[in-house]
């Protein structure tokens with residue numbers, strides 16, 4: 001059989017090499033659950049892949065073969081939709097404007113694309129003094145951003161490089177505001193209708209990440225950006241990881257999630273955790289939108305635990321069956337049960353029952369019982385009056401990041417040190 | 432719900448390989464790439480690294496040569512860098528020192544294969560120049576791979592798709608077919624097909640080869656062709672089969688020796704100087 005096997009370039013007569021997309025035909029393959037991981041074929045939006053291979057001008061134009069061929073299922077996109085191999089461009093493709101903020105991990109600049117004039121955000125990754133080559137955390141951040149493209153996830157445009165091998169920048173769409181600064185500067189809290197819109201956007205982004213096996217692990221208002229059109233963009237995937245991956249060197253015991261937004265199972269030393277930790281953070285963000293200030297402004301892990309117990313009542317064997325198996329549970333003396341349920345109702349006295357129900361489902365002790373992002377989006381809270389407000393009707397705000405004047409918002413603790421390898425237990429103050 | 436697709440070479444990239452532009456004959460480039468992948472494979476075994484990391488490394492390795500000439504980087508260095516990087520991507524990072532030791536062994540054994548006498552490996556000193564040279568080369572290679580691939584190192588491996596397709600074809604009971612197809616998919620990692628064709632096409636090719644070999648009949652007359660179920664085009668499937676089958680052809684001693692002597696960019700440059708005008712594109 002060897003003679004007929006000519007090693008050749010891919011055949012190019014066919015439509016896959018040309019700009020032709022079969023749309024609208026969703027002939028699904030019957031078993032989509034199989035091998036849900038990497039190999040899951042993906043649907044795709046044409047608009048997202050601009051750098052598809054251009055059809056060779058030399059190649060003969062084919063007759064409409066598409067009519068003969070079965071059209072592509074959404075699980076096997078046509079060849080034109082695949083991006084080509086694109087070397088990283090130079091950071092000098094951008095003109096630097098102002099520095100936005102120095103994060104714990106890198107510096108973020110506002111910049112202008114010299115070709116298109118687009119305003120972008122450049123996040124410089126800290127790479128110097130790396131003993132292990134390109135840092136695995138930076139790889140995770142870049143991969144997570146690329147893997148989680150979504151209307152409500154900050155769009156990564158490309159990664160560019162500077163003169164030396166230690167200068168690497170993530171280029172993102174520039175987003176005018178971050179939610180934390182907004183909340184601080186707004187004279188009045190968001191309206192219920194606005195909160196619903198923001199929460200639906202956030203949940204949709206989180207559910208998208210989880211669907212693609214990515215845990216964000218640092219959801220908080222300062223990592224939620226918002227543009228002038230009332231659209232939230234989840235940012236800062238610096239602590240993101242694929243779950244289902246091997247535990248690996250820094251394991252899942254690594255300190256994650258900024259203190260105020262950290263789920264109780266992490267606080268109590270759980271060594272495995274999952275998507276539920278992001279939902280706890282979403283619950284804290286929901287509460288923060290309602291209260292116009294962070295829900296748990298604790299100074300230490302111990303203080304946070306007692307604040308949580310105080311607000312929700314201590315966990316019980318039914319509200320959290322696995323509680324006693326957690327490493328730090330034994331060292332904690334549970335306060336007595338409150339007589340009249342949780343303090344949530346008192347704290348959120350203006351919230352409807354549906355709203356309170358959703359909040360309590362997000363702030364559920366047992367990660368197994370905690371609501372998922374997808375379920376939360378279907379919650380009656382979003383269907384009762386007042387309905388979510390159309391984002392276009394949101395007011396616009398002066399942008400601090402664009403260099404307009406702003407006050408410094410109150411400082412929240414920053415994300416845990418990225419390469420910190422120490423365990424939660426080390427600096428835990430036992431009572 | 433969309434996820435960015437993994438990158439494939441554009442038609443232009445396929446037609447103009449940078450090494451060919453530098454005058455390297457296509458069959459030599461093909462041999463060198465395959466050899467580089469074998470080195471990655473052997474290193475993976477010696478390091479007891481996971482197969483997913485090894486396969487990912489081999490795909491990244493092939494992508495690299497669509498944007499870089501073998502005159503600029505050696506297959507040893509880039510293979511080492513690709514395995515280092517892929518191991519991080521698959522969350523099973525390697526220790527630099529272990530990887531360097533293994534590559535040092537493999538490279539020396541390879542260049543020894545061209546001389547007579549028994550191969551005897553003397554481990555290098557950690558404080559000697561070899562170690563630091565290799566370490567520098569490793570860091571540079573990893574960064575160059577990232578840079579030249581625009582940091583898009585998303586790789587989709589074919590194994591899940593194979594299982595899925597075998598199920599759809601009702602062939603999961605035929606373990607011989609599954610493992611044979613699996614083997615073709617692994618062998619295909621030595622060829623550039625994972626940068627040329629989408630996974631469904633490659634998996635269809637592996638199934639075609641396996642079922643033909645085992646004489647398992649599948650519906651193959653239009654309009655009922657099994658590969659169309661997977662949106663694969665016959666010509667493409669056939670071309671992938673061609674790439675795989677070429678791996679198994681008899682190779683002359685000279686061809687084998689030629690490759691083992693060209694593991695570094697210096698070797699490639701020397702070869703080009705000696706042969707440039709006879710075999711190059713000019």
Ligand SMILES: Nc1ncnc2c1ncn2[C@@H]1O[C@H](COP(=O)(O)OP(=O)(O)OP(=O)(O)O)[C@@H](O)[C@H]1O
Pocket residue numbers: 100101102103104105106107108121123154172173174175176177178222223225235236237238401414415
């Ligand atoms: N795409 C963007 N558009 C506008 N501003 C941005 C963008 N990305 C980041 N920023 C700003 O830069 C800040 C830091 O970015 P980011 O959170 O990604 O970095 P970080 O180093 O991980 O920070 P930290 O650890 O403090 O959270 C953000 O809080 C936000 O104010």
Ligand SMILES: [Mg+2]
Pocket residue numbers: 103222223236
């Ligand atoms: Mg941040």
